[in-house]
Amino acid sequence: MKSEIKTSLAQNIFRILLALFMTYAGFSHLTFNRIEFQAQVPDWLPMSKxxxxxxxxxxxxxxxxxxxxxxxxxxxxxxxxxxxxxxxFPGNISQYLEGRDGFGVLTTDRARLIRLFFQPVLIAWALWSAGSWKAWRMSKKKD
Structure with missing residues:
Protein backbone atom coordinates (compact mmCIF):
# COMPACT_ATOMS: atom_id res chain seq x y z
CA MET A 1 0.00 0.00 0.00
CA LYS A 2 1.39 3.37 -0.98
CA SER A 3 2.18 5.54 2.05
CA GLU A 4 1.91 8.92 0.35
CA ILE A 5 -1.61 9.64 -0.83
CA LYS A 6 -2.81 13.04 -1.95
CA THR A 7 -5.33 14.39 0.53
CA SER A 8 -7.66 17.35 0.28
CA LEU A 9 -7.41 20.56 2.25
CA ALA A 10 -10.37 19.44 4.37
CA GLN A 11 -8.67 16.12 5.12
CA ASN A 12 -5.46 17.89 6.10
CA ILE A 13 -7.31 20.31 8.38
CA PHE A 14 -9.16 17.46 10.08
CA ARG A 15 -5.96 15.39 10.31
CA ILE A 16 -4.22 18.29 12.06
CA LEU A 17 -7.19 18.75 14.41
CA LEU A 18 -7.19 15.04 15.25
CA ALA A 19 -3.42 15.06 15.80
CA LEU A 20 -3.69 18.04 18.14
CA PHE A 21 -6.61 16.42 19.96
CA MET A 22 -4.64 13.20 20.42
CA THR A 23 -1.55 15.02 21.65
CA TYR A 24 -3.63 17.06 24.10
CA ALA A 25 -5.54 13.98 25.30
CA GLY A 26 -2.29 12.10 25.82
CA PHE A 27 -0.85 14.99 27.80
CA SER A 28 -4.00 15.12 29.91
CA HIS A 29 -3.60 11.38 30.65
CA LEU A 30 -0.29 12.16 32.28
CA THR A 31 -1.37 15.29 34.13
CA PHE A 32 -4.71 16.87 35.04
CA ASN A 33 -7.09 14.08 33.85
CA ARG A 34 -5.10 11.12 35.11
CA ILE A 35 -7.68 10.07 37.71
CA GLU A 36 -10.57 10.64 35.30
CA PHE A 37 -9.03 8.31 32.72
CA GLN A 38 -8.58 5.60 35.35
CA ALA A 39 -12.39 5.33 35.49
CA GLN A 40 -12.27 3.95 31.93
CA VAL A 41 -9.85 1.14 32.69
CA PRO A 42 -11.83 -2.09 33.12
CA ASP A 43 -11.41 -3.94 36.40
CA TRP A 44 -10.72 -7.18 34.51
CA LEU A 45 -7.55 -5.76 32.96
CA PRO A 46 -4.65 -7.40 34.83
CA MET A 47 -2.58 -4.22 35.15
CA SER A 48 -2.46 -1.18 37.37
CA LYS A 49 -5.05 1.34 36.20
CA PHE A 89 -13.27 0.99 23.16
CA PRO A 90 -13.72 -1.77 25.78
CA GLY A 91 -12.69 0.82 28.38
CA ASN A 92 -15.49 3.11 27.23
CA ILE A 93 -17.94 0.21 27.33
CA SER A 94 -16.73 -0.72 30.81
CA GLN A 95 -17.20 2.85 32.00
CA TYR A 96 -20.78 2.74 30.72
CA LEU A 97 -21.59 -0.71 32.16
CA GLU A 98 -20.03 0.08 35.53
CA GLY A 99 -21.68 3.51 35.68
CA ARG A 100 -18.41 5.30 36.40
CA ASP A 101 -18.47 9.07 36.15
CA GLY A 102 -15.79 10.95 34.29
CA PHE A 103 -14.66 14.33 33.08
CA GLY A 104 -17.52 16.17 34.74
CA VAL A 105 -19.82 15.41 31.79
CA LEU A 106 -20.05 11.62 31.85
CA THR A 107 -22.22 11.64 34.93
CA THR A 108 -25.28 9.79 33.64
CA ASP A 109 -25.85 6.48 31.88
CA ARG A 110 -27.27 8.41 28.96
CA ALA A 111 -24.13 10.55 28.57
CA ARG A 112 -21.88 7.49 28.82
CA LEU A 113 -24.02 5.66 26.23
CA ILE A 114 -24.00 8.58 23.80
CA ARG A 115 -20.23 8.71 24.10
CA LEU A 116 -19.98 5.14 22.80
CA PHE A 117 -21.37 6.24 19.45
CA PHE A 118 -18.48 8.65 18.95
CA GLN A 119 -15.86 5.89 18.81
CA PRO A 120 -16.79 4.85 15.25
CA VAL A 121 -16.64 8.54 14.32
CA LEU A 122 -13.07 8.73 15.63
CA ILE A 123 -12.14 5.60 13.67
CA ALA A 124 -13.61 7.01 10.47
CA TRP A 125 -11.98 10.39 11.14
CA ALA A 126 -8.54 8.78 11.47
CA LEU A 127 -8.90 6.67 8.32
CA TRP A 128 -10.37 9.45 6.19
CA SER A 129 -8.15 12.33 7.28
CA ALA A 130 -4.92 10.33 6.89
CA GLY A 131 -5.92 9.08 3.45
CA SER A 132 -5.92 5.49 4.69
CA TRP A 133 -9.30 4.59 3.19
CA LYS A 134 -8.31 6.08 -0.15
CA ALA A 135 -5.04 4.13 -0.16
CA TRP A 136 -6.88 0.92 0.69
CA ARG A 137 -9.46 1.48 -2.06
CA MET A 138 -6.70 2.22 -4.56
CA SER A 139 -4.85 -0.96 -3.59
CA LYS A 140 -8.04 -3.00 -4.13
CA LYS A 141 -8.47 -1.58 -7.64
CA LYS A 142 -5.01 -2.87 -8.53
CA ASP A 143 -5.89 -6.43 -7.47
Missing part, protein backbone atom coordinates in the same frame (compact mmCIF):
# COMPACT_ATOMS: atom_id res chain seq x y z
CA UNK A 50 -2.52 4.14 36.59
CA UNK A 51 0.02 2.28 34.44
CA UNK A 52 -2.61 1.74 31.72
CA UNK A 53 -3.47 5.46 31.78
CA UNK A 54 0.18 6.51 31.62
CA UNK A 55 1.02 4.09 28.80
CA UNK A 56 -2.08 5.00 26.79
CA UNK A 57 -1.26 8.68 27.26
CA UNK A 58 2.23 8.15 25.88
CA UNK A 59 0.81 6.20 22.94
CA UNK A 60 -1.77 8.93 22.26
CA UNK A 61 0.88 11.65 22.25
CA UNK A 62 3.11 9.57 19.98
CA UNK A 63 0.24 8.89 17.57
CA UNK A 64 -0.81 12.51 17.55
CA UNK A 65 2.68 13.79 16.87
CA UNK A 66 3.43 11.21 14.19
CA UNK A 67 0.11 11.92 12.48
CA UNK A 68 1.02 15.59 12.52
CA UNK A 69 4.62 15.40 11.35
CA UNK A 70 5.44 12.08 9.62
CA UNK A 71 3.92 12.64 6.20
CA UNK A 72 5.48 9.62 4.50
CA UNK A 73 3.79 7.25 6.97
CA UNK A 74 0.52 9.16 7.33
CA UNK A 75 -1.56 6.38 5.70
CA UNK A 76 -0.14 3.72 8.02
CA UNK A 77 -0.49 5.97 11.06
CA UNK A 78 -4.16 6.43 10.19
CA UNK A 79 -4.60 2.64 10.38
CA UNK A 80 -2.66 2.41 13.64
CA UNK A 81 -4.75 5.20 15.16
CA UNK A 82 -7.97 3.49 14.04
CA UNK A 83 -6.78 0.25 15.67
CA UNK A 84 -5.92 2.18 18.83
CA UNK A 85 -9.48 3.56 18.95
CA UNK A 86 -10.80 -0.01 18.62
CA UNK A 87 -8.51 -1.23 21.40
CA UNK A 88 -9.56 1.44 23.90
Missing amino acids: DLVVVLSGIVEMALGLTLLFWKKQRVNIGWVLAIFFVLV
